[in-house]
Amino acid sequence: NPSSNPTPSTNLNPKGHNRRRSKQRIEEYNLDELSSPIVMMADQRTTAQLLQAATEGYEDAIVVPAITSNNFELKHGLLTLVQNKQFFGHDKEDPHAHVRYFNKITSTLKFPNVLNTSIKLMLFPFSLEGAA
Template sequence: MDDEPMWAADRVVASTPGSVITIPKTANEFTIKGNHLTLVKGNQFYGGIKTDPHKHIHESFEICDMFKYRDTKNEAVRLMMFPLSLTGEAKTWLDELNEGTIKTLDELRTAFISQFFPLALFDRLLGEI
């Protein structure tokens, strides 16, 4: 029985969760270039205390803007690629958000910065100065 494929056995399979980020429909009409994926994966944010979420989001969007996809707005590319730029704690944070939580770049930026550069950290750093 252990060697049987999952669909052949009498097992319950969890449904695939929906996406946290709502991607505009036009984004489904193109394929991401391999070198684009390499650049994004090479600039991953893991969420450590000494990492800069402002810098990451800026660099992530800059990478997305280097490539143009016919009839697709940069906002769609940015929203689609951003999850791939996360790893570790940052990826876990995104995966734990409710489905459809993020619909715009502003919502993405606000949620990301709020999580990884909270006001309390800002106040503490300001106090240290």
């Protein structure tokens, strides 16, 4: 029997057909009260800027260990070899390839009583130029 339990949202019209209530209550809202407040971000930097390492205060970050050898000097030809393939920091340059090349050159160097790490730290700034 369809008239025994009508749902609250339907009424039976005289022909026994269900119809929805046509009068719905529409409330007026103040849209200013419903909108979220605008919150400003504390840090306005872009993602690219956030990913860049801070450089302020790190100008002298590479510290070369003391060299105790009396007759150690870097030859001009070695500096030229390192500077011939400098890394400029351009988008199309591969920093990993630059480090591999630098390691290849400096791994062949041997000086008595001088750590290879000291030589690399001393030479590396000469392998960089520009934005790098």
